[in-house]
Amino acid sequence: MKISKICELLAAKVICGETQNNVQIEKGYSSDLMSDVLTLDTDNLLLITGMCNLQTIRTAEMADIRFIVFVRNKKLTDEMLELAKEHGICIMESPFTMFKASGILFKEGLKPVY
Numbered sequence: 001m002k003i004s005k006i007c008e009l010l011a012a013k014v015i016c017g018e019t020q021n022n023v024q025i026e027k028g029y030s031s032d033l034m035s036d037v038l039t040l041d042t043d044n045l046l047l048i049t050g051m052c053n054l055q056t057i058r059t060a061e062m063a064d065i066r067f068i069v070f071v072r073n074k075k076l077t078d079e080m081l082e083l084a085k086e087h088g089i090c091i092m093e094s095p096f097t098m099f100k101a102s103g104i105l106f107k108e109g110l111k112p113v114y
Contacts, residue, residue, distance in 0.1 A: 001105070017085075027112065028113075030049070032051040049098070050074055068089060070092070071097060
């Protein structure tokens with residue numbers, strides 16, 4: 001599923017990484033527990049989370065995750081945005097809950113990690 005399609009389905013706005021709109025994502029993972037995210041060994045992954053802090057960006061960088069959707073209308077800080085740009089992470093913001101966002105993407109064909 002392309003980033004542009006994900007944004008369309010989730011009423012999301014790309015905050016960082018606009019040039020990656022045509023990148024194809026294979027799998028999604030939803031979590032607010034960054035310790036769980038660190039256990040993943042999956043390429044081409046979309047992280048769906050409401051944990052909107054600097055640690056989330058650092059965790060994504062460590063786990064080699066290049067795409068994050070922040071749900072529940074969470075907004076990035078300038079420091080988070082700078083770190084995401086530095087590591088080439090595409091960030092989107094959606095007004096939907098994590099449950100709704102995950103369900104929509106699953107229904108539309110995004111595969112789960114497990």
